[in-house]
Amino acid sequence: MRRSAWLCALSATIATLLASCGQKPDAAATGDWRSGIKEVRMAVSGSNDDPMIVRRRGVYQAHLAKALGLPVKLYESSDYNGVIQALSSGQVDLAQMAGGSYANVDAQVGELVAPILSLRQAEGGTGYYSSIVVRADSPYRSVADLKGRSLAYVDFNSTSGYLVPRAKLREQGIDPDTYFGKTGFAGGHTQAVMSLANGQFDAAILQASGGDPEHGFSRGALHTMARRGLVEVEDFRIIWTAGPIPSEAFVVRTDRPQPMIDLVRGAMGALPYDEPDLWPELGQLDGSAYTSVNRDHYKDIIALRAADLAQRRGQGGRP
Known part of the structure; x- marks a missing residue:
C-alpha cells in the first residue's frame, strides 16, 4: 500500500474512533482528538x-x-x-x-x-495483602486474642483496609461487626499506623506488599512510615493476613x-x-x-x- 493511501486509511480509522467517543464532527473529521x-x-x-x-x-x-x-x-x-x-x-x-x-x-x-x-x-504476581497489625509489646498474637478488643479500619472504600479483611474474617466464622469491642475508621493508612502507635486502638488493618506472609514484607504502610522516620517496623507485629488482592x-x-x-x-x-x-x-x-x-x-x-x-x-x- 502506498504511503498516501496508508495515511488516508489511518485517518479514517481515527475519525471513526473519535466519532464513537462522542467528539464534535469537526474534531472527528480532522482526526485531531486534542481539538477542544x-x-x-x-x-x-x-x-x-x-x-x-x-x-x-x-x-x-x-x-x-x-x-x-x-x-x-x-x-x-x-x-x-x-x-x-x-x-x-x-x-x-x-x-x-x-x-x-x-x-x-x-x-x-x-x-x-x-x-x-x-x-x-x-x-x-499482581497483588498485595491485607494485614492485621498490633504493637510488638502487646499480648496479642492471633485474631482470637483480639475478641472484644478495638480495631481500626482504614476507610470504608479501602480494599485492604476494610473490604477484603471483613470478607475473609467472615469466611473464618468471625463476624467483624460483633467480634470486636470497638471499631472505627482511621481515615488513611498513615493515620491507622499512628492510631495504633499512639494506643488509640489495640489493632489496625493495614496494606502490606513486597513479599508474602511466609517470607515477610518489604513495602506497605509500616515501611512507608519507617522510611519517613516516624515509626520503627520492629515496634509492630503482623498477626493475620489476607490476600493476595488485585493491585x-x-x-x-x-x-x-x-x-x-x-x-x-x-x-x-x-x-x-x-x-x-x-x-x-x-x-x-x-x-x-x-x-x-x-x-x-x-x-x-x-x-x-x-x-x-x-x-x-x-x-x-x-x-
Missing part, C-alpha cells in the same frame, strides 16, 4: 507529607504530559471518596485507585469507567477519545523501560511493570463490595 481539549485531568489521593507519593505523582504527570502532548493537571484528594466522586461525575479523565474504590465507581456509572493497567511484580489500577473514563486512552496505556506501560533509572526511585521493585487489565480482573472485589453492602444494610448500616 485544554488539559488531561488526573485524580490522585494520598498524603502530601510522603515525599515518595509526591515524587511519583510528579513523574506520572510529566510522563503523561509528554506522551499526550497536553498538560496533565492533578486533582488531589485527601481521601478515597474524593477520587471516586471526581471520576464518577466526569470531572477527571483518569485516576489511580484500588479495587474497592473502582468497585464503588463501577456501581455508580458502570461501563463509563474501566481499568486499563495494573502493576505486575517481577515474579508475575490498584489506572482507571479511565471510557467516554474520552480512544486515542487518548491508548496513549495513556502505552505511556504508563513503557514507563519502567523508558525511565529504568527512575523506576526504583518511585518505590517500584526491580523487574515490576504495568500490565493490561479489564473489569474481569476486579470482578471478585466488585462482588465482595456488593455482599458487604448487603450485609451492612441487613444490620442497619453498622460499620
Whole structure:
C-alpha cells in the first residue's frame, strides 16, 4: 500500500474512533482528538507529607504530559471518596485507585469507567495483602486474642483496609461487626499506623506488599512510615493476613477519545523501560511493570463490595 493511501486509511480509522467517543464532527473529521481539549485531568489521593507519593505523582504527570502532548493537571484528594466522586461525575479523565474504590465507581456509572493497567511484580504476581497489625509489646498474637478488643479500619472504600479483611474474617466464622469491642475508621493508612502507635486502638488493618506472609514484607504502610522516620517496623507485629488482592489500577473514563486512552496505556506501560533509572526511585521493585487489565480482573472485589453492602444494610448500616 502506498504511503498516501496508508495515511488516508489511518485517518479514517481515527475519525471513526473519535466519532464513537462522542467528539464534535469537526474534531472527528480532522482526526485531531486534542481539538477542544485544554488539559488531561488526573485524580490522585494520598498524603502530601510522603515525599515518595509526591515524587511519583510528579513523574506520572510529566510522563503523561509528554506522551499526550497536553498538560496533565492533578486533582488531589485527601481521601478515597474524593477520587471516586471526581471520576464518577466526569470531572477527571483518569485516576489511580484500588479495587474497592473502582468497585464503588463501577456501581455508580458502570461501563463509563474501566481499568486499563495494573502493576505486575517481577515474579508475575499482581497483588498485595491485607494485614492485621498490633504493637510488638502487646499480648496479642492471633485474631482470637483480639475478641472484644478495638480495631481500626482504614476507610470504608479501602480494599485492604476494610473490604477484603471483613470478607475473609467472615469466611473464618468471625463476624467483624460483633467480634470486636470497638471499631472505627482511621481515615488513611498513615493515620491507622499512628492510631495504633499512639494506643488509640489495640489493632489496625493495614496494606502490606513486597513479599508474602511466609517470607515477610518489604513495602506497605509500616515501611512507608519507617522510611519517613516516624515509626520503627520492629515496634509492630503482623498477626493475620489476607490476600493476595488485585493491585490498584489506572482507571479511565471510557467516554474520552480512544486515542487518548491508548496513549495513556502505552505511556504508563513503557514507563519502567523508558525511565529504568527512575523506576526504583518511585518505590517500584526491580523487574515490576504495568500490565493490561479489564473489569474481569476486579470482578471478585466488585462482588465482595456488593455482599458487604448487603450485609451492612441487613444490620442497619453498622460499620
